[in-house]
Amino acid sequence: MSDKTIEVNLANQLGYERVAMACSASFARMMGLPPERIEDLKTMVSEAAINAMEHGNKGRSDARVTVSLNCRDNVINVAVMDEGDGIKEFPPKPDIEKIIEDLESPIGFGLFLISQLADQVEFNEVTDIGHVVKMAIKMDS
Amino acid sequence: MSDKTIEVNLANQLGYERVAMACSASFARMMGLPPERIEDLKTMVSEAAINAMEHGNKGRSDARVTVSLNCRDNVINVAVMDEGDGIKEFPPKPDIEKIIEDLESPIGFGLFLISQLADQVEFNEVTDIGHVVKMAIKMDS
Amino acid sequence: MQQHSNQINMEQRGAITLFDIRGDLTSFSEPFLSEAYQNANEQGAAKILLKIEKEAYINSGGIAALIQILAQSKRNNQNIGITGVSDHFKKIFSMVGITRFADIHETVENAIEVMS
Amino acid sequence: MQQHSNQINMEQRGAITLFDIRGDLTSFSEPFLSEAYQNANEQGAAKILLKIEKEAYINSGGIAALIQILAQSKRNNQNIGITGVSDHFKKIFSMVGITRFADIHETVENAIEVMS
Numbered sequence: 001m002s003d004k005t006i007e008v009n010l011a012n013q014l015g016y017e018r019v020a021m022a023c024s025a026s027f028a029r030m031m032g033l034p035p036e037r038i039e040d041l042k043t044m045v046s047e048a049a050i051n052a053m054e055h056g057n058k059g060r061s062d063a064r065v066t067v068s069l070n071c072r073d074n075v076i077n078v079a080v081m082d083e084g085d086g087i088k089e090f091p092p093k094p095d096i097e098k099i100i101e102d103l104e105s106p107i108g109f110g111l112f113l114i115s116q117l118a119d120q121v122e123f124n125e126v127t128d129i130g131h132v133v134k135m136a137i138k139m140d141s
Numbered sequence: 142m143s144d145k146t147i148e149v150n151l152a153n154q155l156g157y158e159r160v161a162m163a164c165s166a167s168f169a170r171m172m173g174l175p176p177e178r179i180e181d182l183k184t185m186v187s188e189a190a191i192n193a194m195e196h197g198n199k200g201r202s203d204a205r206v207t208v209s210l211n212c213r214d215n216v217i218n219v220a221v222m223d224e225g226d227g228i229k230e231f232p233p234k235p236d237i238e239k240i241i242e243d244l245e246s247p248i249g250f251g252l253f254l255i256s257q258l259a260d261q262v263e264f265n266e267v268t269d270i271g272h273v274v275k276m277a278i279k280m281d282s
Numbered sequence: 283m284q285q286h287s288n289q290i291n292m293e294q295r296g297a298i299t300l301f302d303i304r305g306d307l308t309s310f311s312e313p314f315l316s317e318a319y320q321n322a323n324e325q326g327a328a329k330i331l332l333k334i335e336k337e338a339y340i341n342s343g344g345i346a347a348l349i350q351i352l353a354q355s356k357r358n359n360q361n362i363g364i365t366g367v368s369d370h371f372k373k374i375f376s377m378v379g380i381t382r383f384a385d386i387h388e389t390v391e392n393a394i395e396v397m398s
Numbered sequence: 399m400q401q402h403s404n405q406i407n408m409e410q411r412g413a414i415t416l417f418d419i420r421g422d423l424t425s426f427s428e429p430f431l432s433e434a435y436q437n438a439n440e441q442g443a444a445k446i447l448l449k450i451e452k453e454a455y456i457n458s459g460g461i462a463a464l465i466q467i468l469a470q471s472k473r474n475n476q477n478i479g480i481t482g483v484s485d486h487f488k489k490i491f492s493m494v495g496i497t498r499f500a501d502i503h504e505t506v507e508n509a510i511e512v513m514s
């Protein structure tokens with residue numbers, strides 16, 4: 001672990017993503033990320049952590065979610081790790097018109113928001129200890 | 142680790158205690174701790190984390206500080222761990238009159254505040270992975 | 283956990299039914315929003331204003347719950363407005379398309395004037 | 399890191415020298431407080447009001463830095479007041495005894511009235 005990395009390890013329970021959000025916000029504030037981008041970071045971390053709990057760890061109460069953050073070369077890097085084996089199929093961009101007309105289910109918003117808000121995302125890095133989603137926010141974007 | 146425990150692992154750098162404070166505050170809010178006690182918890186975590194960085198880890202930049210929190214039987218338990226071997230000598234309660242008169246140095250405020258604010262404290266639990274300060278706050282105190 | 287529930291107070295403001303929504307909008311909000319909507323619908327509400335807390339935490343589960351209300355109200359020919367939305371969530375609501383089915387208003391007073 | 403510094407604006411309010419202190423009070427604040435105090439002292443300040451930000455983070459390092467100012471001002475026979483302190487830090491300041499050497503005032507206006 002890099003000496004300036006912080007890591008938060010969460011119980012696999014909906015609601016606990018707030019702790020990761022608070023951690024990320026505090027870290028990013030310390031690094032000088034502008035307030036509106038801190039809000040983006042909080043939403044990215046929240047959505048990735050919820051997916052880790054629900055999809056990666058399949059709701060298992062003994063599983064853990066780990067969120068790590070560091071800041072290098074003016075980029076805040078976040079990694080959200082679960083004990084699963086990655087995203088099997090990416091849903092299409094959610095189409096609200098179709099969802100409203102009941103032609104599609106309201107899914108896919110999590111990954112959609114992550115992709116929209118992050119300056120860079122990498123899904124599906126699968127190692128022997130689990131699956132990682134890597135997201136980045138540039139300090140000056 | 143208990144399934145409802147959260148853990149945050151910090152770089153050994155002054156300032157990073159803010160991340161542990163934010164984490165603790167968010168966790169305690171989720172558990173329903175009243176706002177004024179959340180402020181107490183933040184100060185306890187801050188002082189214990191700073192001591193862990195400065196005294197336990199002696200400022201070594203490659204050392205880590207770990208803060209873990211859980212809530213059991215209406216008690217929030219916090220453990221702050223460093224890589225040192227514990228508190229060798231407890232300073233006396235700081236005497237502000239003497240400090241102002243330059244008869245004493247302004248030290249001992251960290252441990253003093255922790256003892257005052259926590260409902261329970263245990264210093265000096267030393268294991269092979271390091272030294273732990275355990276603090277507790279009762280939900281209904 | 284206290285943050286897994288909402289309190290929704292309904293209030294009639296002229297032609298508009300105001301939902302004063304306390305708490306975060308997450309997947310746990312779905313039954314609370316649904317029940318409030320059912321009540322309003324049974325009472326014949328034609329215009330509904332959802333007031334959110336400025337500091338509320340909203341995630342994709344809460345967005346799905348909101349969209350469900352928008353879908354039902356569209357079917358029932360009701361007009362929906364939203365107020366109390368922070369700048370961040372205005373952006374998010376626009377990204378996901380919520381703003382195509384509900385107008386965002388700066389204040390309750392403003393919403394009532396525009397929606398009446 | 400931006401949170402490791404303070405900005406202190408000095409302002410004369412009648413007989414009182416106001417230190418408008420921006421930022422957190424930690425061990426990093428010591429040189430900033432010290433410099434401001436030296437300046438005020440050289441200019442012959444007799445009454446000093448320290449205004450802290452309500453949401454400032456204050457730790458034992460910041461408390462030590464404040465006490466250093468209290469000690470110097472006691473030696474120089476200056477009167478010190480503090481304002482902008484949250485309820486939590488009022489309690490902390492009382493626990494450590496800061497309130498025995500400086501009065502805490504609710505507002506700047508209030509402080510100026512009482513200290514003048």
Ligand SMILES: Nc1ncnc2c1ncn2[C@@H]1O[C@H](COP(=O)(O)OP(=O)(O)O)[C@@H](O)[C@H]1O
Nearest residue numbers: 051052055056084086087107108109110111112
């Ligand atoms: N960490 C993950 N591990 C495994 N699958 C995932 C993960 N994150 C997302 N997915 C898959 O991607 C889909 C879309 O996720 P998302 O956009 O968050 O929407 P939702 O959670 O509403 O389904 C999920 O339904 C799931 O199949």
Ligand SMILES: Nc1ncnc2c1ncn2[C@@H]1O[C@H](COP(=O)(O)OP(=O)(O)O)[C@@H](O)[C@H]1O
Nearest residue numbers: 192193196197225227228248249250251252253
């Ligand atoms: N985690 C720790 N590991 C080793 N020694 C410690 C630790 N925490 C506190 N101490 C010792 O206790 C003393 C008092 O700590 P504290 O009350 O925080 O005041 P200060 O940090 O100003 O010295 C320190 O000077 C140090 O010698």
